[in-house]
Amino acid sequence: MTIEKRDLISLYNLPTEVKFCRKCTISNQRPRITFDKNGVCSACNFKEHKKNDIDWLDRERELKELCDKHRRTDGSYDVIVPCSGGKDGSFVASMLKSKYKMNPLTVTWAPHIYTDIGRKNLDNFIQIGGFNNILGSVNGAINRRMSRLAFIHMGDNFQPFIYGQTNFPLRMAVQHNVQLIMYGENGEVEYGGDLSNAYKPTRDIADHDKHYFSGKPPEFWEEHGVTRKDIYPYLPPKYDDIVKNETEIHFMSYYIDWDPQENFYHCVENTGFETNPTRSEGTYSKYASLDDKTDGYHYYLAYIKFGIGRATSDTAHEIRDEKITREEGIALVKKYDGEFPKKYFRIFLDYLDITEEQFWDVIDSWRSPHLWEKINNEWKLRHTIWNES
Numbered sequence: 001m002t003i004e005k006r007d008l009i010s011l012y013n014l015p016t017e018v019k020f021c022r023k024c025t026i027s028n029q030r031p032r033i034t035f036d037k038n039g040v041c042s043a044c045n046f047k048e049h050k051k052n053d054i055d056w057l058d059r060e061r062e063l064k065e066l067c068d069k070h071r072r073t074d075g076s077y078d079v080i081v082p083c084s085g086g087k088d089g090s091f092v093a094s095m096l097k098s099k100y101k102m103n104p105l106t107v108t109w110a111p112h113i114y115t116d117i118g119r120k121n122l123d124n125f126i127q128i129g130g131f132n133n134i135l136g137s138v139n140g141a142i143n144r145r146m147s148r149l150a151f152i153h154m155g156d157n158f159q160p161f162i163y164g165q166t167n168f169p170l171r172m173a174v175q176h177n178v179q180l181i182m183y184g185e186n187g188e189v190e191y192g193g194d195l196s197n198a199y200k201p202t203r204d205i206a207d208h209d210k211h212y213f214s215g216k217p218p219e220f221w222e223e224h225g226v227t228r229k230d231i232y233p234y235l236p237p238k239y240d241d242i243v244k245n246e247t248e249i250h251f252m253s254y255y256i257d258w259d260p261q262e263n264f265y266h267c268v269e270n271t272g273f274e275t276n277p278t279r280s281e282g283t284y285s286k287y288a289s290l291d292d293k294t295d296g297y298h299y300y301l302a303y304i305k306f307g308i309g310r311a312t313s314d315t316a317h318e319i320r321d322e323k324i325t326r327e328e329g330i331a332l333v334k335k336y337d338g339e340f341p342k343k344y345f346r347i348f349l350d351y352l353d354i355t356e357e358q359f360w361d362v363i364d365s366w367r368s369p370h371l372w373e374k375i376n377n378e379w380k381l382r383h384t385i386w387n388e389s
């Protein structure tokens with residue numbers, strides 16, 4: 001296994017000088033985020049815009065109109081809700097069903113390796129929440145091989161999951177002749193990224209393509225022995241079929257004031273959602289991204305590539321949502337960010353069929369010298385938010 005050293009700066013178009021947002025904890029190393037002249041990030045500015053300029057009653061009217069346009073009376077499904085059984089998708093499905101009287105079909109792309117709590121939450125969502133659900137599960141051997149290739153060549157073991165997660169709902173929409181797909185939040189907009197969709201409720205299908213296939217097209221997989229047949233379930237339906245179906249992708253976060261913590265409370269009450277008994281490694285939270293034993297490495301790689309770990313992401317949006325102060329956020333980042341996910345490490349190495357040494361070779365190949373330095377044989381971030389002047 002030969003591992004090439006990566007040039008992160010050109011690969012992700014990263015600024016060479018690290019800066020932290022004056023309001024939250026995110027740095028300018030998050031791909032596609034922008035900072036204004038006052039050193040405030042685009043996600044904080046977007047939050048401010050939502051607080052000051054948006055009439056949420058107006059937005060709710062738009063949502064009702066959208067539901068009325070798509071609502072069916074013949075008993076068939078009228079909206080697809082992508083949902084893992086986690087708090088956000090469950091919240092969307094629950095709201096659409098109970099408040100807006102829609103008939104959702106919820107669709108789930110199975111994780112690589114379920115955690116007990118993740119599986120339980122999906123079961124609760126179906127049994128207690130009362131939803132119809134289609135679970136997309138793929139050939140485990142292929143999933144595993146793709147995850148291994150993605151870890152080694154893309155620095156993200158989660159890439160195959162992301163393909164399935166984003167394309168499976170489209171396939172289900174076309175198959176079931178449902179035009180409306182309702183996602184929870186638009187992560188690009190809410191957490192800093194490409195703002196081209198910030199002021200509209202939808203994502204263009206072409207744009208969807210841009211974000212989810214720009215990484216490595218099917219040719220890459222074929223070169224590494226993954227056949228067309230193997231990769232088929234991960235791919236979107238034919239573009240013409242998506243268009244012919246008049247498929248629309250919408251985000252609930254456009255229509256209602258999106259607050260992950262409030263979604264969590266709603267799901268505990270209504271869909272049988274349960275938190276982890278312990279916090280997730282790398283952060284302090286117990287209720288986000290709980291489903292997959294391998295996802296800790298996806299977050300850990302983001303920490304290595306960008307210096308942005310789970311605690312940074314969690315604190316940044318909780319500061320914007322006014323749940324914690326920036327000072328509290330910085331203390332939490334200092335305490336938890338970059339904590340190594342050791343709980344499932346053995347399972348992860350077995351799953352990818354790599355040695356511990358190979359694991360660290362891959363990890364180190366993604367450390368950019370503008371972010372990392374080695375002091376006394378130990379890797380340290382050059383710039384941290386608690387050391388900034």
Ligand SMILES: [Zn+2]
Nearest residue numbers: 021024041044
């Ligand atoms: Zn910010």
